[in-house]
Amino acid sequence: MNHIADMYSLLLFISTIIAVGLSIYSIKSSPMPGSKYFAILCGSVAIFSFGYGMELQSESLKVALFWNKFQYLSGPFIGLFAFFLAADYTGNKKLLKSKARIIVLLLIPFSITIIRYTNDFHHLYYTSVLYTSNGFFNILIKNKGPLFTYYMLYLSFIMIYSSVIYLKTIFNSSSINHVPISIMIIASLLPWLSIYMNISNTAPFGIDYSAILLCPSAILYMFGIFKFRMLRTIPIARNTVFHHSKDGIIILDYNENIIDYNEAAVLIFDQLTDKYLHQKIYNLLPELMERGTLRGENESFDFSFTKSGIEHYYSLENIRLNTENDYTLGWIFIISDITKLVNNQKRFEVYATIDDLTNIYNRRFFIELFNQEINSAKKTKDPLCLIMYDIDFFKNINDKYGHQAGDEILRYVVATSKACIRATDIVARYGGDEFMILLPETKIDDAIALAERIRSQLEMGYCIYDNHKINITSSFGVTGFENYTTDLSVEVLINEVDKTLYQGKSSGRNKVTFRSLTQATSGS
Known part of the structure; x- marks a missing residue:
């Protein structure tokens, strides 16, 4: 093994130390949105980087395979923890509320770890493995099976989805928050470059660069979470207001399709589920059809319907979302329950007569x-x-x-x-x-x-x-x-x-x- 291999292995071990340090720093710092999952993510990166560094230092097939399996104690979970970090950092707590969703998400990396450790019996992950030197590194040449493709597709999906969460937050926040969120997007996309090289077999020298890219990715995450912690208050506050508001909130795109809603809206419209996403608002609220299509200006109106034999009254305020050039981006519907107010007014009318x-x-x-x-x-x-x-x-x-x-x-x-x-x-x-x-x-x-x-x-x-x-x-x-x-x-x-x-x-x-x-x- 030459000096290039030694330098690369040294970088991996330095990355391991940095990842451990970042994890400890995150644990000891005051809690911030995403910091808990960032600590777990850095711990996983440390295990993976150390394992790959030892794999490159191995001098036999048996030792190299041992350290390759060691990496799978954390490797399959890194993408998942990055997703948890994105959801927690942006305030999308509803993505983490479903126990069934969490269990399914955890089962996938667990299954990949089990598949890797049992590959000697089924050869569906690696169909064959050779230990050789390419003149620079002692590497494992792996002929990838269908289950390896399954792993790469899972990683691609989970990391791209994490980036999409950050992108949605940028569109819904003021410009002052664009810098830290952009840093988080770059951090989430960096490891995907190594995934692409693994899938396309285009990695220089035939080595895995994900262990190296995960370290700068973790550093960027740290800056996004801790360096710009004060700038995160506004979007987190907005997201918290959205999900904890007692008023129902429904967001429409420019085509008048429902793209998001909060829990209070579900309490108002019992039938409102994810099946209404990307459907016209008129399917949920036919009263709007009687008023015609949504106009450019903000407007409001009252409506009522019967639930469990009781008449409920609501006030809907329609706010248009527009650009500086007055181009319509969509609408926000804020629905307030005015049943008590209306009933009190009726009661006062009765008292008056x-x-x-x-x-x-x-x-x-x-x-x-x-x-x-x-x-x-x-x-x-x-x-x-x-x-x-x-x-x-x-x-x-x-x-x-x-x-x-x-x-x-x-x-x-x-x-x-x-x-x-x-x-x-x-x-x-x-x-x-x-x-x-x-x-x-x-x-x-x-x-x-x-x-x-x-x-x-x-x-x-x-x-x-x-x-x-x-x-x-x-x-x-x-x-x-x-x-x-x-x-x-x-x-x-x-x-x-x-x-x-x-x-x-x-x-x-x-x-x-x-x-x-x-x-x-x-x-x-």
């Missing part, structure tokens, strides 16, 4: 509906009547049985009233124990008959509270008009029905008193 004790319209909303009905009557010339009534001696009931009993009686009066009225009639709690019933398209005689029916039902019935049968009566005032005149209004009708009710109570309770707006007559 409904009396929470009796579950009928409150005074404010009743006046609003009253104005609508009187305006309608003005246009249609239809009759309109109003009933006002209260509970006789309600204060005495509260004093005797308590306010909870009074609340129960109010609900009882409402239930009795609602059982007598039409769907078009409007009943409301006007205040305290006072109630109003607005009767559209109703003549005064029909309104009086309805008031009498409710009065009779209340008189004949009773309310049960705390094992007490509580009998009640009510007094009613009725007013209305057959034809609208300009001097009629909500205020006029309420004032008239209030006077009518007061007049009836002054002459004796538990009766119906009525007053037409064109003539005044009393009855019971």
Whole structure:
């Protein structure tokens, strides 16, 4: 063996020492994205480099084969650890979350190691091995079998895939991060040069250069991880926000195809899986088709759908990704769950219109509906009547049985009233124990008959509270008009029905008193 071989072997042993040093440095340094896998990767490179250095120093076929097998304790795993490093460094943690994926990825290098160690039985990895000298090195001339090709294809795929992960990160990050990520790309591609030479049998002097190239590759990895550690904060932070956001995020390319999504999006769209990748967004969200194709400007809209029998509401914000020249690169969809907000708004709307004790319209909303009905009557010339009534001696009931009993009686009066009225009639709690019933398209005689029916039902019935049968009566005032005149209004009708009710109570309770707006007559 000449000085060239000695120098090359020395370089391999120096590479081993450097790799060990880098591994120790990584372990002792503060944790950084990718540093854990970088330490394992450097340890594997050290084993491989040392083994190949010893193989070149061997002086017999038996010793050379021993050190060749020694390299396979780590060699098949180097590409895998480079992939783990890429995923961890760029924040693509979801690539490492699937236990099934990890197991499959680990089984491949394990199988290659087993195949190499059992080659003497099947000769599918090396069909034959010769020990010879080419004038510079004592080398093993290996005739490669089909399983060696399988190993090279695996290494090519895993290393190129690692580089693709870095490339995707460059496109999704600001220019300040391009330098460290570019270093990581170069580091991941360097060993692939030796893979190409091994596959094409073009390696000078017939030796394996991967052991030498792995050392500068590891050094570049170190610079990318530790030297530029502060520059990695932004893309890692962005990636973390993407995957941990409570809002669903879906990324589209310029053809409106889905290219990525986060876990929150899966929680919103139960059917969203990887089968939707590279498919049109309209397949997932047909509501967009109704709005037409995506336009250039940013836009937003709300939509809803039913999940497990419950209506869910969402707000979608569409953000266009464009270049400095305003060329569309794609879109980001941010989907926020607004179900609680919408339900709260509905609840507030109900609170604004409904009396929470009796579950009928409150005074404010009743006046609003009253104005609508009187305006309608003005246009249609239809009759309109109003009933006002209260509970006789309600204060005495509260004093005797308590306010909870009074609340129960109010609900009882409402239930009795609602059982007598039409769907078009409007009943409301006007205040305290006072109630109003607005009767559209109703003549005064029909309104009086309805008031009498409710009065009779209340008189004949009773309310049960705390094992007490509580009998009640009510007094009613009725007013209305057959034809609208300009001097009629909500205020006029309420004032008239209030006077009518007061007049009836002054002459004796538990009766119906009525007053037409064109003539005044009393009855019971």
